[in-house]
Amino acid sequence: MESESSKLLCGSSSKVETTTPITFVLLLSTFAAACGSTSYGFAVGYSSPAEAGIMDDLGLSLANYSAFSSILTLGGAIGALISGRVESIGRRVTMWLLELCFIIGWLSIIFAKNIWWLNAGRLLMGIGAGLHCYVAPIYVAEITPKNIRGGSTAAVTFTVSCAFSVMFFAGNFFTWRKLAVIGAIPCFIHVVCIFFIPESPRWLAKIGKGKEVEASLRCLRGDNYDVSQEADEIKDYTETSQKLTEFRFLDLFNPKYAHSLIVGVGLMLLVQFGGTDGISSFAGSIFKAAGCSTGFSSTMMAMIQLPFAPSSVLLMDNTGRRPLLMVTATGACLGSFLVGLGFLFQDYQQSKELTATLVFTGILIFPINIKGQGGTLVTLANWFSSWIVTFSFNFIFQWSSAGVFFVFAIFCASIVFFVAKLVPETKGRTLEEIQASMTLLQ
Template sequence: MQTMWIVEVFCITGWLAIFFAKGAWWLDFGRLFLGFGIALQCYVVPVYIAEITPKTIRGGCTAANQLSVCCGLSLMFFIGNLLSWRTLALIGTIPCLLQVVGLFFVPESPRWLAKIGREKEFEASLQRLRGKNANISQEVAEIRDYTEMLQQISESKFLDLFDRKYAHALIVGVGLMLLTQFGGTSGVSFYASSIFARAGSSATVGTTAMAIIQIPSSASSIFLMDTFGRRPLLMVASAGACLGSFLIGLAFLLQDFHQQQELVTILVLTGILVYFSFFSMGMGNTPWIIMSEIFPINIKGSAGSLVTLVNWFCSWIVSYAFNFLFEWSSAGVFFIFAGICGSIVLFVAKLVPETKGQTLEEIQESMIHLLK
């Protein structure tokens, strides 16, 4: 919970710095603080949701977080066509302030309370989350047994992440973050207007369509996550993103050969909508859900820091390099993205475990057994 408070401090400071900006340095400062806040939030919120929800609905509840993010992005896409960037920055502080108020009513994670030895508060928090009349005895026993087992291990340091018993979880975590970011989402999101302009279509129409398509796609993941599981959803979503990238690459390849401009425009719009619908359905949220589930609580903080660093560093690389790659070959960059999205399917099939329907303790036990 303390981390969530820190998140809001970073985000509110960042938005206000942008709103009151008198020059580029203020904008950079605001964007830096927003970066810290959003990076923390991307990992902390799924972890918190995973730790407080029952195993049968954990995936859907965590996916609901991504739906909220998509709704917020879509709203900003819409009103961004009508309002100035300063006004948008001021509007950005509103959900942060609402969350500050809401945090007063949010219970602490029972698993975290158990980890630090606050037994009475641990049981009270779990009872509050499950309901007054719910029988929590079995869940309490499972969490307590697992916590006692972890307490027999010495306090984890950052380098302990690279112990062999955590190798599989670390490979999965870092691999998913690296591949999903190099699949092009940051480049396509940040330069969508330029992509539409290069294809000869309206950037306003294109970005509005992007905003609309993401909401039902994200909403569908809430129901699909705990029905079909993380692995199938992530594999289908990656294959769909691969198809979307391929269609965009094909469109620009036709444009390079001066073929049918109308077809180019249609293919680019179709490809981007396909890409974002599948990304919102599974690629955007499933890796974060898996991250919140596979790491034991004793290394969750350091492991989360590492995978979040990898995610945002790769995002920065793609954001920085996209414009240069797009100028080099508008078709080639999307064929690269298509190849990387396709490789995610293979990565998931070979290495990523299914976590649907298991408690966090069962997942972490199975990750260790896979190495034996």
């Protein structure tokens, strides 16, 4: 008798594939998720250009500002913890909730009078970011056909990089309070867009709303497209998965899930300890310590980073996820090594121009958008490790500016070998096939 897991794997692949239309509603839904990514990117990119202004105006110490910058990641961990609990309210309501956190957070920073206002706002924004990192990739993956799923998800990630770059660039012209006003703009756009997009058909199937599944698919695929086959696949998968034993958090540590757990959590830990958030949060300080022009370097960083993001959108479905991640990690390793080498020369009182050149080049080739998204536990590991790196970065940087980047380079190099050995390719496969095969491979 065929096992339930085998049905999950084979059920969707037995159908004849047809070309799925790309409709206005599908594009609008993806755009809405991208607005959430813009809010997230603005929040991440805010701390570096705002650092000098906030510290001067409010008289903050280095420890205070490190706490302010890193508390976003603590909020992200909280958002990751509760993300599984908000599953029952749906993807759309979750997106409204996360934007409410962003809006209140930005307002708290805009009108901040002391460190407590700043920290409260940053913590709320972190909770919103944690929810976004959970719901946005899931929503986009659930509404898009598999032939464009990777590109659509990458496009949402692309907006994070764009927003990050815009915030860095705008920091050269606006004070930290006005910069916070700019950061709040995409939040309001996102809230409006959510009114006009459908709920995820897979989530509707999960809560037993069969008729709404087809209605959502017709909205996404167009009235002239036959959604019956796709609706049946979603319903069949949902019904089969619900027959399996109810899943509990502790079940994650069952040996049969070991591979999935190691891949998800391990990759997030390696990526974060590779220095992504530490560099993005304090890039201005790094450039200043190396003797570079902060304004010019930040502008160039914003401009150079942008080509990495659209290239990932174009390459995602053509080359696959594994090769792209390995190449990106290699670039991050090289960038960190050059920065570490530059500060090593500075420690030995070598040419200041050589230090500035190496640090500037290394930071520019470091792909800030290397990190990915994941489920609740994976996202929690992502945020918690990010907090460790972000909070400790300034202190370790003062102790050994060269050493911290050599450590980053080692972790980035480890990502290449980790992906080559353990991470499976997901190109051209449905969500159901991926989920089932990860279980069957145990």
